[in-house]
Amino acid sequence: MEKDLVIETRGVTRTYVTGEVKVHALHPVDLAVRRGEFTAVAGPSGSGKTTLLNIVSGLDTPSSGKVKLAGREMSAMTQAELSDFRRDHIGFIFQAYNLIPVLTVEENVEYIMLLRGVPAGERAARVKRMLDEVGLSGKKGRFPSQLSGGQQQRVAIARAMVSEPDIILADEPTANLDSATGSALMDMMRDLNEKRGMTFLFSTHDRMIMEKSTRLVTLKDGRIDSDTKK
Amino acid sequence: MKLIFRMALRNVFRNRRRSLLTGLMMAGGYALFALTLGMSEGTYGSIIDMFTRSRTGHAQVHAAGYLDKPSLYRTIDDPARAGLVLDGLDAVEAWAPRVYAASLAFAGTKTVGAQVMGLDPARERLATRIATQISSGSFIPGASSAGVVISARLASALAIGIGDEFSLIGQGADGSIANDNFTVTGVLSASESAFDGPWCLMHIDKAREFMALGGRAHELVLVFTDYREAREDAALVSAALADPGLDVQPWQVTEKEFYQAMLLDRKGGDITNLIIMAIVAVGVLNTVLMAVLERTREYGVLKAMGTRPASVFGLIMTEVFLLALMSSAAGALAGAGLNHWLSVSGIPIPEPISYGGVKFTHMLSAVTPETFTRPLATVIAAALLVGIFPAIKAARVTPVKALSSR
Numbered sequence: 094m095e096k097d098l099v100i101e102t103r104g105v106t107r108t109y110v111t112g113e114v115k116v117h118a119l120h121p122v123d124l125a126v127r128r129g130e131f132t133a134v135a136g137p138s139g140s141g142k143t144t145l146l147n148i149v150s151g152l153d154t155p156s157s158g159k160v161k162l163a164g165r166e167m168s169a170m171t172q173a174e175l176s177d178f179r180r181d182h183i184g185f186i187f188q189a190y191n192l193i194p195v196l197t198v199e200e201n202v203e204y205i206m207l208l209r210g211v212p213a214g215e216r217a218a219r220v221k222r223m224l225d226e227v228g229l230s231g232k233k234g235r236f237p238s239q240l241s242g243g244q245q246q247r248v249a250i251a252r253a254m255v256s257e258p259d260i261i262l263a264d265e266p267t268a269n270l271d272s273a274t275g276s277a278l279m280d281m282m283r284d285l286n287e288k289r290g291m292t293f294l295f296s297t298h299d300r301m302i303m304e305k306s307t308r309l310v311t312l313k314d315g316r317i318d319s320d321t322k323k
Numbered sequence: 324m325k326l327i328f329r330m331a332l333r334n335v336f337r338n339r340r341r342s343l344l345t346g347l348m349m350a351g352g353y354a355l356f357a358l359t360l361g362m363s364e365g366t367y368g369s370i371i372d373m374f375t376r377s378r379t380g381h382a383q384v385h386a387a388g389y390l391d392k393p394s395l396y397r398t399i400d401d402p403a404r405a406g407l408v409l410d411g412l413d414a415v416e417a418w419a420p421r422v423y424a425a426s427l428a429f430a431g432t433k434t435v436g437a438q439v440m441g442l443d444p445a446r447e448r449l450a451t452r453i454a455t456q457i458s459s460g461s462f463i464p465g466a467s468s469a470g471v472v473i474s475a476r477l478a479s480a481l482a483i484g485i486g487d488e489f490s491l492i493g494q495g496a497d498g499s500i501a502n503d504n505f506t507v508t509g510v511l512s513a514s515e516s517a518f519d520g521p522w523c524l525m526h527i528d529k530a531r532e533f534m535a536l537g538g539r540a541h542e543l544v545l546v547f548t549d550y551r552e553a554r555e556d557a558a559l560v561s562a563a564l565a566d567p568g569l570d571v572q573p574w575q576v577t578e579k580e581f582y583q584a585m586l587l588d589r590k591g592g593d594i595t596n597l598i599i600m601a602i603v604a605v606g607v608l609n610t611v612l613m614a615v616l617e618r619t620r621e622y623g624v625l626k627a628m629g630t631r632p633a634s635v636f637g638l639i640m641t642e643v644f645l646l647a648l649m650s651s652a653a654g655a656l657a658g659a660g661l662n663h664w665l666s667v668s669g670i671p672i673p674e675p676i677s678y679g680g681v682k683f684t685h686m687l688s689a690v691t692p693e694t695f696t697r698p699l700a701t702v703i704a705a706a707l708l709v710g711i712f713p714a715i716k717a718a719r720v721t722p723v724k725a726l727s728s729r
Contacts, residue, residue, distance in 0.1 A: 152627055152723040173631070180629020187726065191624040195333035200326060207326055208629050 098161070099260050099292045100126035100149055105158035107144050107315075118144040119315045121158060126260070129290045131283060133297050133306035141315040142296035143264055149294065150183050150262050151175040163259040180208050184253030186263035190245040192237040192252070198224070199233040202251045209256055223251040227281065243274035250278065254285060260292040267299050279305045327634060331641035335649070338614070345610040346650040349702055352603035353654025354661065356596050356698035358688070361662035363592050365669075365689035367585060371550055373683060374581060375574050376452050377517035380419075380544035382557040382573045389541065390570060390577065395424055395496055398539035399569060405543060408563050414556040416548050419446035420540040422530045426493030426501065428523065430481035437477055437521045439491065441530020450546045453524070456517065460485040460509030466528035471505045474522035475513035483507055491523065495535030503533055550574075600705045608709040611643055615713040622717045623725020632718035639717050643710035647703045654702065655695055662688045 107119040119141045126132055134142050147153035148160060151167050160167045163182045170178060184205075185191075192201045199220055206216045224230045227247040237245050246266060253261045263282075267275030283305055286293055295302055303309050311318045335342050375381050383390075384405060389397040399405060402420045409418045421442050428437040444463045448454050454462045457472065464470040473483075483489055485507055493501040505525065511518050518524075531537065547556045553573035561571040575582040615622075622635050669685030676683040 147723050150627070152726075176626065176629050176631060178629075179627065185624075185627055187624070191620065191726070193330070193621060193624070195330050195337060196326075200329070204326065205628055 097128040098125055099128050099130075099163060100124065100294065101161040102145075102149065102155075103159045105145075105148060105155045105160060107141070107148060107153065108156045117315055119148070119155070122312075122315070122317055124310065124317065124320075126292060126294055128259075128292055129286070130308055131286045131293045131306050132308040132310060133295045133303050134310045134312060135297055135303050136312035136318070137298060140312040142298075142312055144315075145312065146262050146264050146294065146296050150185070151179055180205065181256075182259045184256065184258040184261040186246070186249050186253045186261060186266045188265035188268045190237070190242070190249045190269070192245055192248055194237050197234050197236055198229060198240070198248050201237070201248055202255050205252060205256045211256070219255050220251075223255045226285065227251045242270055243278065246270060246274075246278055247281070250282060250285075254289075254291060257289070257291070260294060263293065263295045265297055265299070266295060267297070267302060272301065275299065276301055276305075327638050328641060331638055332645055334614070334618075334638075334642045335646050341610055341613070342646060345606055346646060346653065348606040349603050349647060349650030349706065350654035350657060352599050353651050353698045353702045354657040355599050356701060357654065357658025357694045358661050358665075359592055359596055359599075360697060361658070361688040361690060361694045362665065362670075362686065363589060364691050364693065365662075365666055365687040367589075368550075368689055369683060369687055370585070371574070374517075374578070375550060376546070377456070378451055378453060379517075379574055379578050380450055381547045381550050381553045382545040382560065382571060383577050384543035384545065384560070384564070384569055384571050385541065387568055387570045390572060393423065393541070395494065395534065395536075395541075398422075398496075398536065398541055399543060400539055402540040402543060403538065405564055405566075405569070409543070409545065409560065412560065412563055414547050414549075414552065414559055415545055417446065417449035417546045419443050419450040419544050420527060421542040421544060422527060422534060422536055422539070423541050424493050424501070424530070424534045426491045426523075428477060428481055428489055428491055428521070430483045430487065430489035433481050435477065435480040435521055437491065437523050439493065439530060439533070440522060440524050441527040441534075442524060443527045450544055453517070456511050457509040458512035460507065462509055463524060463526050464508055466526045468508075468526070469503070469505050469529070470508035470525075472509040472511060472524040473507055474511045474518045474520065476519065477521040477523060478507070478510050480521055485510065491533070493534065495533075496537075496539075497535040499535055501533050501535065545571075596701070600701055603702065604705040604709045607643065607647075607706045608712070610646075611639065611710050611713040612716075614642075615639065615717045618717070619720055619725045622720040623722040626720060627722040627726065635720070636714045636718040639714035640707060640710055643706050643714075644703065647706035651699050651702050654698065658694065658698065659690055662690045662694055664688075666690055 102122055102124045104121040104123065105119060106121055109116045109118055122145060134145060136142050144153065148155050149162065165178065196204060202220045202223055203216050206219065224233055227250055229244060229247055232240065232244065267278060279302055282293060285291060295306065297303065307323050309321045384399065386397040386399055406418065409415045419442060421440060424439045426437050426439050428435050463472055478484060481489055487507050488504055490504050495501045545560065547553060554575065557571045557573040564571065625635060665688035669687040671685055672683065
């Protein structure tokens, strides 16, 4: 395995069984994502984008095949190990923001570092820097319900990036935002990607994300249909 | 973890109306529990005081073996020395020596078995309320007098009253025949006296002379400054007397049947409290379960980010604990207020009870440490117990399923 590979899937399949009905969400998928890439996985609804992201993040397990993230074979891990692995290596950005409503902006961003046992001084400095970067330092004491959708997604981006994970997985990050806000957020993430060399993997069917990404992987019926580097 | 605590605290106030209703339910349960305990403590306190002060005292000293098998010959040989020790103990408020003997009483053509009790009227007035149980006549006169107080039953059996003479025949401790004439100076009340048998009460010196007991005694009755400390104080007295030939027992042992009946009655109160707590617990379960179901997606996010199931479990349990603690604080205020008010004004008894010279007109409550600690421990334990199931449910949330839930 090459040293700068962050994600590597080999023959990953996922089949859901409901009663006697089998749904093949992913046919054997081989995908390699390198450090610093800004990759979009696109495709229509039901093409397997979210399933692929869930498997790559260890939230779901493949029916067959192998997944390596940051050089670690994930299928061999227990649930507790997977939980720790996600904490230490993956940042999540969700379509519905999914901030913790009872935590302030500052606390939402700080939370992941508390889990990782980052010392208080360093936590405070990193939170400040991230909130400055996403332009929300003036709103650090606010609760998510007091923010707009775009602001909430910025907090989610700050939360995903603050612990400097190996990869940030973003599931339809602009789906709930208007096009201007979505575009601004994508620019911000691209900027952070360039400045910090952080790896991003998006699932999307938003044309704007596809255009702004540096690599576009399209899925169709659970298979990779195309893989284009720009 | 401080942040988990903060999240739990804010979660408590998240759905204020629901938390308020649950909190009120828990506070109400606490207050009711505290009230039943307070009333139980207060009422039993009055009953114990009435019972022990009427005759038995808070503890008694006997010669070893006397309690199991009372005998004229099982005596405390040096009650004066024991008295000196007792006088030196702060816990002992008063003490009085007694002697007992069985005898036959004669008046005219009537004969009946009688229990003789010799007591020190001055000391007895400080320790018990026997002197107030006289329904007619006066209490025991001086040692030189032949005057005695008899129970209503003995008076009826011998058909005698105040001023009448009768004879007692018994056995002296020296093997002699005890035989003397006595005059009735007082009769104990038939309904309110702790002496419902054929009793004859006389001055201890007269009784000792009658029984040829010398300076010995069969019993030292003790009254402590606090009846609730009777067991501990009895042990203290036993240690201070340092005499293996003496047996010191609290009222719970000397009046075992009364104490056990009381414990049985208390069990009934415990069942009531258990029902109150079960109702509270169902309310808490409903609230926590609802909250967990509503927040499934949040727990999914927390777990996706790497929060361990134990931390999610801890979050729910902390939330339940905080709600229970805050409710308990409100319940403690309400319960203590009610108990204090009822300890002063009490609940009037429609038909007052008189016993041992005391009229029991009101059921009084009491504010004791137990009226705080037991409801607190029970409310928190019940809340935590029912919180376990929803907390496990939250801890077991599968992130991928939770994140796809609405």
